[in-house]
Amino acid sequence: MASIKPRISVEYADNATIVTFVDEKILEEMDVQALQGSIMPVVEEAKRIKLILDFCNVRFLSSTVLGLLLRISKKVYEQDGQLRLCNISPRIYEIFKITRLNKIFDIYEDVKSATDSLPAAD
């Protein structure tokens, strides 16, 4: 199994960068490290990035992923950017609620409402 699977897809919309997780299950340390390796350069490239993370494909994740999201959030806000999460399934959202991470992430139902919530382009 030597093929490299893309972990994310990146779309540049008018007012936002939309990163969609490709994998249904994000579990293992290596997967999370690979994700970090894919997403951080996207954040670093654009100061004041307006980043939307789309979870539409994600059916399962471990707490390692929550750690990654926190690191991404820290990086985005250090660079004066904005972060939104969207399309989180009820079971995954329950994990955010139970850990109270729903209080520190801005979570929206879909890409449109997440995009609408962003400050207008400069």
Add this chain to the structure above:
Amino acid sequence: MRGPERCKFMVSETPGSSSMVIQSKPTAIGPVCGRILSKLEANNFGGEDIFAVHLALEEAFINAVRHGNKMDSAKEVKIDYSVAPDKIEVSVTDEGEGFDPESVPDPRYGENLYKPEGRGLFLMRSYMDTVEFNERGNSVCMTKYKEKSNPAKGEN
């Protein structure tokens, strides 16, 4: 580059229960998890229960590998489980010195909320019905009772 997984399974089975010893690396839990979740499905556990057990098992295993065995892939993790029609019991044992589970801070409050680590044990306790450690602290036993989909009348 990942080659084919060589999961060292030492399996002993009696009706309804299994014991497996696997390599202490993150990818090794996959096949074991698959077996356990299949047994839950075969015993008509619902989707919510299966999700809960899956999550707790992943977290327990990550803890065993990362904290118990200190990322040493030469070490092993033992998984014991038994699935009954209404209950699953699963134990995860590492080769480490153990720890005091009471010493793990609540990840939901204060500055802990912003820390990237420290949620595994909390999630295990949130999603399983019981979570108990042995005295040394290198073995955790978790139980989940099948969720009743049709509660009898009169119950709250």
